[in-house]
Amino acid sequence: MNLRSALKPGFVGGIVVVYLSAIGMVERFQDRNVITGLVGLGVVLMLVAFAITSYTAARKSDSSLLTGVAVGFISGAFVAIVTMGFEGLINAGLDVRGMFVSITPGLLETLEFGLNPVVGAFMMVVASTAVGAVSGVLVGLEYHLRSAVVFAIGITLLMSLGEPILRVTLGNLQIPTGWLYELGGLTIAGTIIVLALAFGLRWWWMSRADTRREAAAQMPEATRRTWGRASLMAAIVALVALPWIVGPFVSDVLGTVGLYVLLGLGLNIVVGYAGLLDLGYVAFFAVGAYAAAIFTSPASFLVTEEGQQFAEAGFTNLWVALPFVVIIAVVIGAAIGAPVLRLRGDYLAIVTLGFGEIIRTLVLSDWLSPYLGGAQGLTRVPAAPPSSFDLRNPQHIYYLILAFSLIAAYISYRLVDSRVGRAWAAMREDEDVAEAMGISVVRYKLLAFAMGAGVGSLGGVFFAAKIGSIFPNSFGLQVSINVLAVIILGGIGSIPGVIVGAAALVGLPELLREFGEFRLLIYGAILIAIMIFRPEGLLPNKRRQRELHEGQDLAAVDLTKEGPS
C-alpha cells in the first residue's frame, strides 16, 4: 500500500466529520444516548463516518489493515487539528460563532470527549485509528464472520435508536425493560447481551444456509406453497395485532406509513408497471381528500337547502362516499390522462408536474374557494364518525389503511403476471413495437393512470379522515416527490419495496423527530447513496434489476424463479 491511496479517503472522512459537526448535527445527535453513560449518537455518527471511509479504502487495498489504520489516523488527525484550531481561535477571543453558529462549547466538548483540548485531540486520533484498524481487520475477515459482526453492530444501533418504540412495546407486552434501556439508551449490560445475541443468531443462521437451501430445494411444490401462505398469514396476523402492541403514538406513525404505502402502490402502477413518470401524483391525493371532505363535512357547500336531501340520502357517511370519491378520481385521472398520454418520457413528466400544481392552485383560487374553502381549507371531515369505529383514533384508522393497502397490494401482485401486466411491460420496453403487436398503448396508459388515480384518491380520503381537516398546503409538490422517493428507494415495480421504502423514508423520520432539522439532508444523502450503489432499490423487482444491470452476468437468468413481486 502506498500512503497516497490512504490520503484521499482519510481527508474525505475528516471533512465529512468536520462538516457534520459544523452544521450542528454531531452536537444535536449527542443528546441521544446510544449506550447510556458511554457513547452518544453524535460520537457514533463520527465513528461510523470514520469506519465507512476506512472500510471502503481498505477493501480496495491489498494490505487492508495498514490502509484502514492510515485512513483512520488521517481522518482523526484532521478532525483533531480543526478542533484545536477552533479552540485556539476562541481562546484568542475571536467570534467564531459569528460565522459558524454551531461551533458551540458543547460541540467542542463532544469532539474532545470531555477532556482537556490536548488530551481530547489525542483521544480523537486514537479513536479514529482504532476504528480504522477494526475496519481494516473486518475487510480481512472471512465472509461469514464479517457479516455477523456488521450485523451485530447494526442491530445494536437499531435497538438503541428504536428505544422509544421498543420500550413502550415491550412494556405493553409486560416485559421488563430496566435491564436493557436506561435514560433513552442501552445499558452497558444490555449492549453486551444484544451484541452477543445478534452475533450468535446471525452466525447460526448463516452456518445453516446450505442445509436450509437443500431442504428448500427438496421441498415439494405443495409444501412450499403452504409455507408461503402460512408465513403470509402470520405476517397479516402480526400487522393486525401491531397497533395494540405498540400503542397509540406508534400506531399514528404506522398509519402515516400505511398512507404512503397506499400512495406508493398507486404510483407504482403508473411509474413502475406502465413506465409513465408522473410527477404530479399529489393531484389525485388532493382530489380524494377534497372529494371526501365535500361529501362528508358539515362545512361543505353541499350542506344547504338542496344539499339536505343529499345528506338524508346518507352520502355524508364516509362509507357511502368512499366509492363515489374513487369514481370521481378515476374519471379525473382519465380526463387528465387522455390529452397528455401521447407525450413520452420527460415531456410527460413535465406536464404531470404542471397538473399537480394546477390542482393546488385551483384549490387556493378565489373562484373555487366557496366550494373548497381556499386557504382556510375544509374542517370536520367527516363530521360524525361512521359508527363506533373512531377515525380519529390512530389505532382504528390504521386498520382501514391496512385493509386497503392489502387490497391494493393484492391487485398489484395479480396485475404483474396478467395480460395487462405483460402489455405494460411491453409498452415500457418498446412502445412502437407494442403498438405494432396490437397493444392499444393509449388504452393501457389510460388504465394505468386511472388505476393510479383511484388508489391515490383512497390515500387522500384516509388522510382527510385521519387529520380531520385539510388545507391546500398539505398538497404540495413535496408529496409527489416523497411518494416517488418511496418507490425509488424500495425498488421501482416492487411491492415489498414500496413497504420498505415507506417505512424507511416516512416511518423512521417520524420516530427520529428530534433530528427534524436534518431530515431533508439525511433524506437527500440516502437517495444519492441509493442511486449510486443500488439503483434498482432495496428490494428490487427482478425484471428491473435486469434492465439496470444490462450486460452483467445476469444474462442467462432463469426467469421462472422469480415471483411477480
Added chain:
Amino acid sequence: MSDAILSLRHVSASYGPVRALDDISIDVNEGEIVCLLGSNAAGKSTTLRTILGMTRANAGEIVFDGERIEGLTTPEIVSRGLTMVPENRRLFGKMSVKENLEIGANLRDDKAEIQEDIERVFSLFPRLKERIRQRAGTLSGGEQQMLAIGRALTARPKVLLLDEPSMGLAPILVEQVFETIQEINSQGTTIFVVEQNAHMALSIADRGYVLQTGSIVLEDTAANLLEHPKLSDAYLGEME
C-alpha cells in the same frame, strides 16, 4: 381483383412534406406469398406501416378481408388478422421467450387456444422451446428472427407481414428463415414480405412488386421478375 384478401388502391403517404408513397396499388391474394422489393428508402417499410395504420395514408384505400381499414387504429387492424414481424426483429429483449410469444397473443382471450398456438410455434422452431425461459435479448440473431416470427404467429394472422426478415443474418440462416416462411404459408397463412434481397424473396414468392422512390415500377409473377432486366435497374437506379 375480387379475391384479394389485402389490397392497397392508389395509396399515398407522406412524412410531413416528404412524400414517401405515391399512388401505389398492391393486391395480395389469399394463400399467396407476395414480395415487395426495393432499395433503401424506396418506401418499403412505410408501406407496411401504412397498412397497419401506424402511418396514415393521405389518399387511397386499403381493403382487408372485404373491409376498408385505412381509418382504423393499429390494435383494431391487428385484431382483424394482420400482424407484422418488424424490421430488425425488435423483440422485447428483457422478457423471456415465452413472454414474447404471449405478447403476440395479447389481443386474445382463450387460454387453451393461445397455448395451442405457442405449441405450434415450438413445432416450427424447436430451438425456441429449449430456450423458453431465456431472456429474448440473449438469443442469437437467427433465434431472434425465429422468435420475432413466432411472436407474430401467436396473434393468429390471416396475413403475415414481414419487414426484411433477411436483414443482418448469415446466408445459411437467411435460407432457413425463408424455408420457414414457405412452411408457414403452406399451413394456410398468406404472406406479404418486404425485402432487399430480391433473389431470395422471389425464389419463394408467387408474385412480386418493385418499389422505387415511393412508386411501383414493376409488377409481375416471381418467375418473370427473376428474368426481368429492369429488376437490377430498380436497385442500381440511385447509383447511376
